[in-house]
Amino acid sequence: MQTRREILSGSASVAAMLAATGLLPRLAHAQNVPGYKASAFESKSIADAMAALGVAMPSESTDIRVTAPDIAENGAVVPVGAATSLAGVKSILILVEKNPNVLAAMFDVSDAVEADFSTRVKMGQSSNVFAVALMGDGRSLFAQKDVKVTLGGCGG
Amino acid sequence: MADPMRIRAQAADGKATVRVLMSHEMETGQRKDAAGNTIPAWHIQQVSARWNGATVMNAQWGPAVAKNPYLQFAVKGAKAGDKISITWLDNRGDNRTDEAVVS
Numbered sequence: 001m002q003t004r005r006e007i008l009s010g011s012a013s014v015a016a017m018l019a020a021t022g023l024l025p026r027l028a029h030a031q032n033v034p035g036y037k038a039s040a041f042e043s044k045s046i047a048d049a050m051a052a053l054g055v056a057m058p059s060e061s062t063d064i065r066v067t068a069p070d071i072a073e074n075g076a077v078v079p080v081g082a083a084t085s086l087a088g089v090k091s092i093l094i095l096v097e098k099n100p101n102v103l104a105a106m107f108d109v110s111d112a113v114e115a116d117f118s119t120r121v122k123m124g125q126s127s128n129v130f131a132v133a134l135m136g137d138g139r140s141l142f143a144q145k146d147v148k149v150t151l152g153g154c155g156g
Numbered sequence: 157m158a159d160p161m162r163i164r165a166q167a168a169d170g171k172a173t174v175r176v177l178m179s180h181e182m183e184t185g186q187r188k189d190a191a192g193n194t195i196p197a198w199h200i201q202q203v204s205a206r207w208n209g210a211t212v213m214n215a216q217w218g219p220a221v222a223k224n225p226y227l228q229f230a231v232k233g234a235k236a237g238d239k240i241s242i243t244w245l246d247n248r249g250d251n252r253t254d255e256a257v258v259s
Binding site: 031032033035036037041076077078079081096099100101103104105106107108109110111112113114116117118119120121122123124 | 171182184186201202205207210211212213214215216217218219220221222223225226227228229230231232233245246247248249
């Protein structure tokens with residue numbers, strides 16, 4: 001007759017073996033990619049996201065361009081572009097102010113690519129969309145655009 | 157293994173415009189299933205682009221990027237015949253790399 005303690009420790013070692021051989025469902029092991037800035041992507045406000053990235057609150061600039069529709073029929077697929085013609089850009093961020101997590105995407109710019117990215121994001125509700133450029137000299141600049149969403153993209 | 161990406165790269169005016177369509181669910185972690193359980197987040201976290209083998213762009217994405225993500229960017233100086241390859245990694249450890257030739 002086994003004690004409860006023995007059974008528990010036995011099943012724990014079986015689970016460890018399964019995990020070691022990769023037999024446990026991968027779902028249970030959702031893991032961030034190395035280097036992923038999880039704290040920034042989990043931020044609930046733009047101020048938090050900027051703090052998590054260690055940059056100053058951005059100031060508005062006409063040199064940053066954000067492209068997005070005035071009205072998005074479907075919040076699940078909203079085309080957004082962020083671009084700047086300024087030299088010395090380090091990263092371009094796309095943020096949606098009223099999403100549960102504001103930071104949608106971050107692009108690191110190298111000399112070989114233009115600081116001009118387009119993608120499609122989900123929006124839960126009508127909100128301002130921000131394009132933020134982090135400059136090599138420490139400045140951060142933004143442009144914003146108000147997007148009306150007819151049908152939210154975060155419903156279930 | 158996920159479905160292949162569709163990549164188009166076209167050279168014009170001294171740069172190549174790259175358009176990528178990835179095939180990924182991009183589950184936000186906000187939605188609930190019929191039983192009321194939260195569906196865990198499952199999304200691409202990192203995307204990188206290489207031009208003739210050298211990394212030119214790194215991006216990190218949150219779950220707010222739309223399902224089957226679209227990405228457009230431009231590589232300065234790329235010309236017809238150059239190779240552009242795109243790699244993504246998701247939070248379940250899956251990854252995919254596809255390559256296209258600039259036309």
